[in-house]
Amino acid sequence: MYLVTAAEMGQLDRLASSEYLIPSIVLMENAGLRVVESIRRHFQERVKNRRILIFCGKGNNGGDGLVVARHLLNQGAEVKVFLLARPEDMRGDARTNLEIYQKMGGRLYPILGENHLQRADIALLYADLVVDAIFGTGFKGAALGLPASVITMINKANRHTVAVDVPSGLEADTGRIFGPCIQATWTVTFALPKLGLVVEPGASFTGRLEVADIGIPRKLVEDQGLKTHLLTADWCRANLPGRKTDAHKGVYGHVLAVGGSPGLTGAITLTATAALRAGAGLVTAAVPKSLHEILETKTTEVMTCPLPETAAGTLSREALNPILERLDQCNVLALGPGLSREPATVELVKELLPHLKVPAVVDADALNALATDPGILAGNHGPLVLTPHPGEMARLIGTTAARVQEERLETARRYAREWRVALLLKGARTIVAWPDGQTFINPTGNPGMATAGSGDVLTGIIAGLIAQGLEPGTAAALGAYLHGVAGDLGRAALGQHALMAGDLLNFLPAAFRNLEVDAGDAAGLGRG
Numbered sequence: 001m002y003l004v005t006a007a008e009m010g011q012l013d014r015l016a017s018s019e020y021l022i023p024s025i026v027l028m029e030n031a032g033l034r035v036v037e038s039i040r041r042h043f044q045e046r047v048k049n050r051r052i053l054i055f056c057g058k059g060n061n062g063g064d065g066l067v068v069a070r071h072l073l074n075q076g077a078e079v080k081v082f083l084l085a086r087p088e089d090m091r092g093d094a095r096t097n098l099e100i101y102q103k104m105g106g107r108l109y110p111i112l113g114e115n116h117l118q119r120a121d122i123a124l125l126y127a128d129l130v131v132d133a134i135f136g137t138g139f140k141g142a143a144l145g146l147p148a149s150v151i152t153m154i155n156k157a158n159r160h161t162v163a164v165d166v167p168s169g170l171e172a173d174t175g176r177i178f179g180p181c182i183q184a185t186w187t188v189t190f191a192l193p194k195l196g197l198v199v200e201p202g203a204s205f206t207g208r209l210e211v212a213d214i215g216i217p218r219k220l221v222e223d224q225g226l227k228t229h230l231l232t233a234d235w236c237r238a239n240l241p242g243r244k245t246d247a248h249k250g251v252y253g254h255v256l257a258v259g260g261s262p263g264l265t266g267a268i269t270l271t272a273t274a275a276l277r278a279g280a281g282l283v284t285a286a287v288p289k290s291l292h293e294i295l296e297t298k299t300t301e302v303m304t305c306p307l308p309e310t311a312a313g314t315l316s317r318e319a320l321n322p323i324l325e326r327l328d329q330c331n332v333l334a335l336g337p338g339l340s341r342e343p344a345t346v347e348l349v350k351e352l353l354p355h356l357k358v359p360a361v362v363d364a365d366a367l368n369a370l371a372t373d374p375g376i377l378a379g380n381h382g383p384l385v386l387t388p389h390p391g392e393m394a395r396l397i398g399t400t401a402a403r404v405q406e407e408r409l410e411t412a413r414r415y416a417r418e419w420r421v422a423l424l425l426k427g428a429r430t431i432v433a434w435p436d437g438q439t440f441i442n443p444t445g446n447p448g449m450a451t452a453g454s455g456d457v458l459t460g461i462i463a464g465l466i467a468q469g470l471e472p473g474t475a476a477a478l479g480a481y482l483h484g485v486a487g488d489l490g491r492a493a494l495g496q497h498a499l500m501a502g503d504l505l506n507f508l509p510a511a512f513r514n515l516e517v518d519a520g521d522a523a524g525l526g527r528g
């Protein structure tokens, strides 16, 4: 599903009127009606006598609020509109809808000074629902003065609150919050979700997100060349690698997972096992030779391979050729989990990356090795997925993790384009950017997944999906989604405190199952 900025939405809105001749007041009417329908569902269709307070700003978001007020009034609700503007300052469609509401005898209370707040504060005590139509996509920066006082007052009242299009106080483009912001129970956003609603901190203020069709022509949306997407179950289902009835394990690829060092054998074990769970036909974990025996006892389905090591027991430069030879029988490399930052191991990574003929997932210490010489990617290289967390991303581009977090989308997008890689930036709402500029935001996952080894599992899932023939960028996006679903199922069963990376492996089957198109009973029995 496309995600849009305020400017992109504004453009769609304008073109719907200028090119497709849909009057803007029709779009506003549709927007208001969709919110009314959502409110009706909230009250199990019984809105009569419900006390509903509607806070309207002076822009078109306020106009939507007035449409909502009119229809709810018609349906017998006890409606009060609090207007954060002088009626004569309203313009265009919002002004028209204000006048209609006034002609219908609707109750209207302008809030023009702090002395007008008390009436609203008392009404809030008895409200069944608050409708937030103060600011929409036209909002920038911080709410100050009276609007700030109103937003704070509404939040303190702690009533069920539906935000119209965007919670007021939130920047629709970035999800950043610089002042008070409505804490919505749910948000009804129009036409397409705004970016700021699905990335943090905005997502936490948005509550449950409903996307409402207001009649913007689908063709108009398709013609815009939008590049930012929200990952959905439908997209993931459509991209899930298929399985044939007459398949054998050779069909589903062979992952070589390279990593491990003393104290870090768990990381590579998690990666290798996750690759199998993700459906790879074969997985070989290649580790420093003194760890080989340990790995043999830790794993069952995973094959193992001992490699030359340094005095510190990490992979040495002599491992280069054995790795390349092994890769002749494999169709994807997962590189980095538990690798260590031993100088000779760093050199190995730097020599290996330009020699690859198969796609690779580059994670953890392999990313840190890359950060020591980003120029490695300047020449020709095979398809790569890089999976940094914000700290690793910061090292790759020579900045701080805080700066990366401030501009997650742009950072990921820029790096993917510049270095021609698929870049997966971890964190709440993982971002996957493709070299061609297409960018995906993953809505699944939870804070319980911030636990040791969680990233190693993700690396394995992505490698396992590439092994089955997915494009690396597609595998990264699908992998992020599945990893998050496994985490969400894990949280539901175990709670987010206790969740460990190993648990993710156990919930991956259900995460996949969720996406598999049910083919009925496998043997075909019972089918006509």
Ligand SMILES: NC(=O)C1=CN([C@@H]2O[C@H](COP(=O)(O)OP(=O)(O)OC[C@H]3O[C@@H](n4cnc5c(N)ncnc54)[C@H](O)[C@@H]3O)[C@@H](O)[C@H]2O)[C@H](O)CC1
Pocket (backbone or CB within 6 Å): 009, 010, 012, 013, 024, 027, 028, 029, 031, 057, 058, 059, 060, 061, 062, 063, 064, 134, 135, 136, 137, 138, 139, 140, 141, 142, 143, 144, 147, 164, 165, 166, 190, 191, 214
């Ligand atoms: N997407 C569609 O097709 C439709 C959207 N609709 C609704 O229209 C709003 C956007 O309306 P707009 O008039 O552009 O802006 P707002 O209502 O959000 O009003 C902003 C208002 O506030 C001022 N402002 C901006 N920042 C601040 C600030 N920090 N402090 C105080 N005031 C601020 C700004 O100058 C404006 O005056 C969209 O969200 C939808 O709800 C239509 O209904 C049609 C269909």
Ligand SMILES: [K+]
Pocket (backbone or CB within 6 Å): 061, 132, 133, 134, 135, 136, 163, 164, 165, 166, 167, 168
């Ligand atoms: K709003």
